[in-house]
Amino acid sequence: MQIDEILVSAFEKNFPGNDFSAVRALPATDPRFGDYQCNDALKLAKALRANPREIAARVAETLKETGAGVFDKVEVAGPGFLNLVVSPASISSSLAALASSPDCGIPQSGRGKRIVIDYSSPNAAKQMHIGHIRSTVIGNAIDRIFRALGYDVIADNHLGDWGTQFGILIKGYRELLTDGERENLTVANLEKCYVLSAAKAKEEDGVWKDACRKELVKLQQGDAENLALWRRFIDISISEFERMYSMLGIHFDTYRGESYYNDMMPGVVEKLVKAGRAVESEGALVVKFDDERLGVAIVRKSDGGYNYTTSDLACVESRVAEYSPERIIYVTDDRQQLHFRQFFAIAEEMGVKTKLVHVPFGLMSFQGKAISTREGNLIRLDDLLSEAKRRSYDIVKERGGDEKLAEAIGFGAVKYADLSHDPATAIDFSWEKALALDGNSGPYLQYAYARVCSLLKKAEEAGAAGVGDGSFAASTPAEKRLALAILEFPQAVVRAAEAYKPSILADWLFQTAQLYSAFYQTSPILKEESDTRAKRLNLCRLFGEVLRKGLSLLGIETPERI
């Protein structure tokens, strides 16, 4: 940014030969201090062996010359803060630069780099429920944010599509479902059949359990009939998942479940054994770590079966070989932190150079309890989305809105409720929170956008669409605060990506929309004289564009009318 450059050179001029690359202006924490503040005189005091106030004073003197035209006021405050007031003309030209850049100023730092993002990943043959929202929605926002930064993103859905449950399912399918259910097989029926069959597998005599195991072995050995059934279960599951994803505007490039890496697992284990990393322990093959906190990772169980560590290692090798990604991001709940630390450590030892990132999020609970069939508190995603749509439709229809609008608002509310929180926060689900339609909510932002659209449309009808000399309003306090916030948009996107926290972007969107609302409330636009009107309209239009872009990065739609 221009301001940072002026700052750095002012430091360099006064204290030559030092590294000032970290020097930057931050938005002022309080408007009374000015528009921007620089705290680096304080930070650098020791290195420069000088009094921080003295440093700030000298830099300030330089800034008054080199920053003429950019700064209206340069001030030293407190122990050595540099407070900067920027001229409206300078803000206007920065806004113009932002407006003319193709992606609302988002830096294309990911050009030429490829990443894989692994998210959502539900288990096949089960219905998606509210517990799946977080990985799906947070993962998709990260996906969109990285794409916006220019990365070549491969979104992969690592389905739970292999394992003992399929023995139980196949046995249950054959004997517990009716002919009709078998013909019109649904995920709901598969789930029901699994529950019944699993219950029978717990019976004392163990007959059913053995039969399930036999079906599983047949499947693993490639029995044609069982393999065809398994394939059918997976296909039905994926098409049901895709129904959810399409409602949420989510697209995956690949659906490679655990089964995809099946044949690669013996090779992985062999490699580990050869490298002397995997050793036998109580019949199992395990990897031990120098770092005791990592404990022990089992790579082959005593019964010969593999587990997640092995399949994730196979998976990472496959992805590296096929895509050569710069990094791979895994979005899962925080219970899996130990697993990922172990798996990353082994992968690194085996020569994987790709940066591996785990984005852990707090598990969603309901009424304080984990969401599970056993707790009987399982709310299906389908039902949540229907309810979200229903509730927003009740409100929307009074204004002549249709079902499509109700979906945009209802689904937007659900997504935003999740994305506005730091992923690390555990969320206890409640209908009230998930479907909030006012205050800090998705619909609040959508509403702000619709008002911008309406305003621009009215302006156009009145033959006053803005532009004028192309400058932007940034003089009154309300204008200025909004303008300065808009300039922070690219940084908000970058920070969200660097921290893997879409909440940073959501927070910026809400704060900026609040500034817009305040501006809109106090500043007449269409009634103004042509010059002011054009400048304000330009500001509104740019805010609208940035808001739309920002919401799209969260996967939230922006209807032009509400």
Added chain:
RNA sequence: GGGGUUGUAGCUCAACUGGACAGAGCGACGGUUUCCUAAACCGUAGGUUCCGGGUUCGAUUCCCGGCAGCCCCA
């Protein structure tokens, strides 16, 4: 027992990675519509940032020691 993570207003959460007087939403109370969409805006009340030390110009943030919740491993 070991490890991870969280603890901020009545409730739900922020706080740009160490900055100035800790901010929003909901809820409560009061106000704003012959005016560009009131899903909005403005105002009031509400805080020992879990507790105790330490580091420093300065700590919600970093370090040490506790306490509590949740989770993982054995």
